[in-house]
Amino acid sequence: MPSVTLTVNGKKATAEVENRTLLVQLLREQLGLTGTHVGCDTSQCGACVVHVDGNSVKSCTLLAVQAEGANVLTIEGLANGSELHPMQAAFREHHGLQCGFCTPGMVMSAVDLAHKNKNPTEHDIREWLEGNICRCTGYHNIVKAIKAGAEAMAGAR
Amino acid sequence: MYNFDYSRPKSVADAVKAIAGDGDAKLVAGGMTLIPTLKQRLAKPSVLIDLGGIAELKGVKRDGNAVVIGAMTKHIDVANSSEVKSAIPALADLASHIGDPAVRNRGTIGGSISNNDPAADYPSAVVALNATITTTKRKIAADDFFKSLFETALGADEIVTSVSFPIPEKAAYMKFPNPASRYAIVGVFVAKTGGNVRVAVTGAGPGAFRWKEAEAALAKSWNPDALKALAVKPDGLNSDIHASSEYRAHLIGVMARRAVAKAG
Ligand SMILES: Cc1cc2nc3c(=O)[nH]c(=O)nc-3n(C[C@H](O)[C@H](O)[C@H](O)COP(=O)(O)OP(=O)(O)OC[C@H]3O[C@@H](n4cnc5c(N)ncnc54)[C@H](O)[C@@H]3O)c2cc1C
Ligand code: FES
Numbered sequence: 449m450p451s452v453t454l455t456v457n458g459k460k461a462t463a464e465v466e467n468r469t470l471l472v473q474l475l476r477e478q479l480g481l482t483g484t485h486v487g488c489d490t491s492q493c494g495a496c497v498v499h500v501d502g503n504s505v506k507s508c509t510l511l512a513v514q515a516e517g518a519n520v521l522t523i524e525g526l527a528n529g530s531e532l533h534p535m536q537a538a539f540r541e542h543h544g545l546q547c548g549f550c551t552p553g554m555v556m557s558a559v560d561l562a563h564k565n566k567n568p569t570e571h572d573i574r575e576w577l578e579g580n581i582c583r584c585t586g587y588h589n590i591v592k593a594i595k596a597g598a599e600a601m602a603g604a605r
Numbered sequence: 606m607y608n609f610d611y612s613r614p615k616s617v618a619d620a621v622k623a624i625a626g627d628g629d630a631k632l633v634a635g636g637m638t639l640i641p642t643l644k645q646r647l648a649k650p651s652v653l654i655d656l657g658g659i660a661e662l663k664g665v666k667r668d669g670n671a672v673v674i675g676a677m678t679k680h681i682d683v684a685n686s687s688e689v690k691s692a693i694p695a696l697a698d699l700a701s702h703i704g705d706p707a708v709r710n711r712g713t714i715g716g717s718i719s720n721n722d723p724a725a726d727y728p729s730a731v732v733a734l735n736a737t738i739t740t741t742k743r744k745i746a747a748d749d750f751f752k753s754l755f756e757t758a759l760g761a762d763e764i765v766t767s768v769s770f771p772i773p774e775k776a777a778y779m780k781f782p783n784p785a786s787r788y789a790i791v792g793v794f795v796a797k798t799g800g801n802v803r804v805a806v807t808g809a810g811p812g813a814f815r816w817k818e819a820e821a822a823l824a825k826s827w828n829p830d831a832l833k834a835l836a837v838k839p840d841g842l843n844s845d846i847h848a849s850s851e852y853r854a855h856l857i858g859v860m861a862r863r864a865v866a867k868a869g
């Protein structure tokens with residue numbers, strides 16, 4: 449069986465996988481990181497978004513073997529111990545979630561946006577969320593949360 | 606997903622060796638179309654040859670009067686390229702509106718044109734800008750490359766290495782996106798190079814096609830109003846749950862006029 453070695457949330461991980469194993473399967477089923485969700489499994493909903501080498505990708509649409517040597521960041525890697533990441537704190541403060549299923553992907557997409565665009569407008573945020581689907585909130589509070597989270601991230605720097 | 610072997614060659618030469626003689630081998634670029642296809646068990650490749658490790662296939666460079674984009678250049682890198690933004694801003698604009706950020710972070714120009722989805726954005730730019738596709742075997746003119754629904758002139762063991770876009774005087778792309786996927790329900794790319802005008806339509810037919818009446822009208826007068834009197838016939842255009850062929854025919858005119866206005 450092929451083996452992959454990658455860095456996940458700052459720690460080296462090595463696992464035996466099949467060539468067809470998806471990155472999200474490796475994360476959830478083998479590394480026990482179940483914060484990354486599978487909403488659609490058809491590359492459309494964004495619940496599975498993680499960062500690979502600093503960019504948001506859909507982990508249901510990447511083979512684990514394609515992530516060999518990569519630096520992967522999942523929702524579990526954001527908080528600093530018990531202190532929430534500013535984007536997570538903003539989602540809590542602004543009620544950016546209801547059932548929470550889409551939230552890990554939303555937060556990972558939002559953090560990627562805030563890294564690339566320090567001061568996103570509401571329009572920028574709504575365009576960026578094109579690939580993240582939420583069936584509960586109507587997006588309004590997600591957008592508010594991301595605006596506040598991006599400001600907090602810029603301020604913390 | 607059926608299982609498969611996997612190889613990640615480091616050079617184009619090694620990729621050519623890997624694919625030669627194995628009719629069931631399949632190339633994978635960004636995987637944004639291929640992996641969903643494999644999940645649906647619509648393909649059963651013997652081996653996936655991942656082009657992701659080949660540095661020579663990535664990047665944008667200026668070559669005289671053209672911008673040459675490596676096959677493995679991601680949509681996000683075309684959208685952000687200072688070379689593309691200054692020489693052909695319409696192309697950077699097109700790339701920046703493909704799908705969503707996560708798709709743009711993986712999907713490639715080579716994968717998009719080789720796949721030839723009838724609703725994909727890039728084929729319209731390739732046709733309207735009269736680009737040349739370079740493969741491991743030959744150079745192919747845009748007008749000869751796209752054959753039909755998901756079909757191109759590529760042979761089974763032929764790899765796209767780059768696409769060369771001549772720099773136009775004026776160009777713009779307008780699409781009416783599917784609100785869920787952002788694929789084009791209708792997209793129109795207009796380009797003017799010297800006295801030559803090309804208008805390419807995507808999303809409306811079995812593949813990107815030229816609207817020659819519009820080209821002739823715009824060559825006489827580069828103005829949105831020059832298209833007002835032209836009507837596109839719905840016969841043969843796509844009709845599905847997203848839009849009827851009549852609606853698509855109407856949108857072609859609207860998107861073309863908006864594109865000319867945008868190009869200035
Ligand atoms: C949610 C979603 C939304 C999308 N929205 C849009 C959109 O709005 N507009 C749009 O245009 N596209 C859209 N796409 C498609 C996306 O842009 C990808 O570019 C496209 O799927 C193919 O590129 P890829 O690099 O992922 O190729 P892959 O999926 O890896 O490959 C596609 C096909 O091309 C072949 N291939 C790949 N590279 C080469 C090469 N160099 N030479 C020869 N053959 C090759 C492969 O064997 C395969 O058959 C969307 C995709 C998703 C998942
Ligand atoms: S589970 Fe990956 S996009 Fe929906």
Ligand code: FES
Nearest residue numbers: 546550582583584
């Ligand atoms: S909070 Fe329920 S799907 Fe978004």
